[in-house]
Amino acid sequence: MSYEPNAKTADLLARLRAFMDAHIYPNEKAYYEEVATGDRWAHVTLIDDLKPLAKEAGLWNLFLPESTHGAGLTNLEYAPLCEEMGRVHWCPAVFNCAAPDTGNMETLERFGTEEHKERWLKPMLAGEMRSAFAMTEPQVASSDATNIESSIVRDGDDYVINGRKWWISGMGEADCALMIFMGKTDPSAPKHKQQSMILVPRDTPGITVLRPMTVLGYDDAPHGHMEILFENVRVPASNMLLGEGRGFEIAQARLGPGRIHHCMRMIGMAERALEAMCRRVKSRVAFGKPLAEQGVIIERIANSRIMIDQARLLTLHAAHRMDTVGNKVAKADIAMIKVAAPNMACQVIDWAMQAHGAAGISQDFFLASYYAHARKIRFADGPDEVHRHQLGRLELAKYD
Incomplete structure (x- = not known):
């Protein structure tokens, strides 16, 4: 088995390296200077300036496998490109290939309704908004996700969410507009059928960002890894992904x-x-x-x-x-x-x-x-x- 890049990947890799040389490496210092100036959690305008250039270069949404929305690359074809982007910690966002958005976009494409895709996936694919994935909790060992205690309770045409999450990456982003939230809908169900995932708009009442977590002293601003409190957060029942117990x-x-x-x-x-x-x-x-x-x-x-x-x-x-x-x-x-x-x-x-x-x-x-x-x-x-x-x-x- 040869793992040498095929012609399609080799072409994209050459263009990506040229883009990095022209626009990413020369702007590394400028990026961190902008983050350090004023509000560390403000939107980084440099990213916005570079996104159109990445689109023009055909280096956009490269991560989506077998998709009409991206380059249609397999995991093997994408690997060298993702490695190249990984050389500069903040630059995957320039190409709309940053976590947790990549995973959230794949989730919406595979499991979202047409309404979900129109409202959330479409602007995410366009790079117009960011997202977060809310699973880990401070009170339990979240390495075993069956321990998760946050509740998602049906109330008429809505679900009501309560709980505390932390290490929620991306919630520091000024343009983070959506969370995919994992919690329990039925604590009495079989162990792996208790959890569900639901879409929670960032501006829903009852969401409080308590603090940014630091990693060995780094707060990773403006991306951030937040601790968040959910108090009677009410979202439409139509925001549930796949159905209860499918988390x-x-x-x-x-x-x-x-x-x-x-x-x-x-x-x-x-x-x-x-x-x-x-x-x-x-x-x-x-x-x-x-x-x-x-x-x-x-x-x-x-x-x-x-x-x-x-x-x-x-x-x-x-x-x-x-x-x-x-x-x-x-x-x-x-x-x-x-x-x-x-x-x-x-x-x-x-x-x-x-x-x-x-x-x-x-x-x-x-x-x-x-x-x-x-x-x-x-x-x-x-x-x-x-x-x-x-x-x-x-x-x-x-x-x-």
């Missing part, structure tokens, strides 16, 4: 692509960290010779190359499996990369920080923020322990 079914369909996208971006971040490490050690002298000639540095660079390529091949294989046998059959492949890629990125970025000396953990380089993001991904869409447990059980099942 886990939707979650499994949504999380597969989301997990592999995270891994693709992790590889892009690790590649950039390795590049920064190599440039740094060739230009710095310690104990009478360049750092690049120090044995420990050479070994770390070699190990970084091995680890990145291992993670990339594993991710490409998982993408191929998802395309050919489906997400459910490929669940072991997805679990493997969800453990391997973030752990690899954490290690490579850590070595790059060390090679930069104290500067590596400062605001003068991107490495510290990249480390915080990579460390966070070891929890996002399921912690390492859950994926390892699933993998171990699947492996043991071969010997029954």
Whole structure:
């Protein structure tokens, strides 16, 4: 099996790299300066300026597989493009390929009604609004989603929502207009039929953003990861996705692509960290010779190359499996990369920080923020322990 990009992907990748060179890398400093000026949660105008250029370049909605709304790429075709975008943490939004919007758009396309698609999916595909996914809760171990306690109760033609959520990524965005909310509709139902998903407009009364959560001190403004209180939030019954008790079914369909996208971006971040490490050690002298000639540095660079390529091949294989046998059959492949890629990125970025000396953990380089993001991904869409447990059980099942 060859994982070399086909002609379509190679063309898109060349255009994407040219766009990054022309518009993303030169604007990295400007982006962070705009975020740091005034209200950190204000809309970043730079993103709005770049979106039309991405559309003109044909680099828009690349993530949607087999869709008339995007490039119609398979997971395997999209993988190198997602990796490239992952090199700059904030830039996927320029191409309308940022999480959690990607997962939410796929969810709306697969499970939304025509009314849902017209009201919510259409403006999201156009890049006119952002969204959030509300699942994790502070009072329970949300790694087991059956623990979720927030309630969704039918009341006539409406549902009434109560609960507290946290780490709700994207709720800091000024143009976040929609949440997909997961909660319990029937606590007495079988364990995996208790949960449902419902669409909650951001401006619905009863929604209070309590605070932005920080990751190792980073608030990730203006995207943010918010703690939110829902008090008697009332939405139309027509906002329910698929019907009561279908939440886990939707979650499994949504999380597969989301997990592999995270891994693709992790590889892009690790590649950039390795590049920064190599440039740094060739230009710095310690104990009478360049750092690049120090044995420990050479070994770390070699190990970084091995680890990145291992993670990339594993991710490409998982993408191929998802395309050919489906997400459910490929669940072991997805679990493997969800453990391997973030752990690899954490290690490579850590070595790059060390090679930069104290500067590596400062605001003068991107490495510290990249480390915080990579460390966070070891929890996002399921912690390492859950994926390892699933993998171990699947492996043991071969010997029954």
